Amino acid sequence: MHVETFAVGPLGCNCSIVADLEAKKAVVIDPGGNFDEIARRLAARELTVSAIVHTHTHIDHVGATAPLQRLTGAEACIHEGDRFLYDMLPVQAAMIGCALPETVEMEGSLVDGKAFRIGALELAVLHTPGHTPGSVSFLVSPSGESPRVFTGDTLFRGGIGRTDLWGGDGNLILKSLRGKLMSLADEAIVVAGHGPNSTIGHERRQNPFLV
Ligand SMILES: [Zn+2]
Numbered sequence: 001m002h003v004e005t006f007a008v009g010p011l012g013c014n015c016s017i018v019a020d021l022e023a024k025k026a027v028v029i030d031p032g033g034n035f036d037e038i039a040r041r042l043a044a045r046e047l048t049v050s051a052i053v054h055t056h057t058h059i060d061h062v063g064a065t066a067p068l069q070r071l072t073g074a075e076a077c078i079h080e081g082d083r084f085l086y087d088m089l090p091v092q093a094a095m096i097g098c099a100l101p102e103t104v105e106m107e108g109s110l111v112d113g114k115a116f117r118i119g120a121l122e123l124a125v126l127h128t129p130g131h132t133p134g135s136v137s138f139l140v141s142p143s144g145e146s147p148r149v150f151t152g153d154t155l156f157r158g159g160i161g162r163t164d165l166w167g168g169d170g171n172l173i174l175k176s177l178r179g180k181l182m183s184l185a186d187e188a189i190v191v192a193g194h195g196p197n198s199t200i201g202h203e204r205r206q207n208p209f210l211v
C-alpha cells in the first residue's frame with residue numbers, strides 16, 4: 001500500500017492519495033485544495049484515479065474536487081447525508097471568508113459497508129456521523145501491514161470534531177467513535193482530517209473524549 005498524506009488549502013485539510021503502485025491505481029481522499037500539487041503527485045507515479053471520495057462536505061475538504069474530477073474522469077463521491085452541506089457551499093464560503101470553489105456532480109454513493117477496489121487494495125466505507133450527518137471514515141487493511149483509517153473531522157489526535165455546525169450532533173459523534181472507530185485494532189493508524197496521525201490504541205488510552 002502506498003499512501004501520501006499532505007495538508008492542502010487554507011485550513012490545512014489532510015488530502016490523501018491511497019495507491020497500489022503496481023496496478024498504478026489510486027483513490028484520492030478529501031482534495032480540499034492545492035489542485036496543482038495533487039495532479040503533480042498523481043502524475044509522478046503515473047496513477048489512474050478510480051474514485052475521488054470525501055469524508056464529509058465541509059468546504060475545506062472539497063475545494064479541488066471539480067478540477068480533479070475533470071482531470072481524472074473519476075466519479076466524485078459523498079454520503080447522501082452531506083448533500084445539503086455541499087448545496088450550501090456559498091454559505092460555507094461566506095462563513096470562513098474564502099472564495100467559492102467550482103462545484104461538480106457528486107454521486108451520493110458512499111454508504112456504510114461499501115468498498116472501493118484499488119488494484120489489490122480495498123477501501124471500505126464506515127458511516128461515522130456526528131461532525132456532519134454524512135461524515136464517513138475509510139478503512140484500508142492490507143495483508144501484512146497495519147490497517148489505516150481515514151477519519152476526516154470525526155477523530156483527531158487527542159480530539160474530536162466540532163458538532164456545533166450545520167447538522168452536527170454531539171451524542172452521535174460519540175456513538176460513531178465508540179461503536180465504529182474504537183472497535184478497530186489498537187495498531188490501526190489514524191489519518192485525521194487535520195493535524196498529525198495517531199493510532200486507535202493511542203486515542204483509546206489518551207483521547208480525553210474517549211477515555
Ligand atoms: Zn469538517
Ligand SMILES: [Zn+2]
Pocket residue numbers: 013058060061153193194
Ligand atoms: Zn476539516
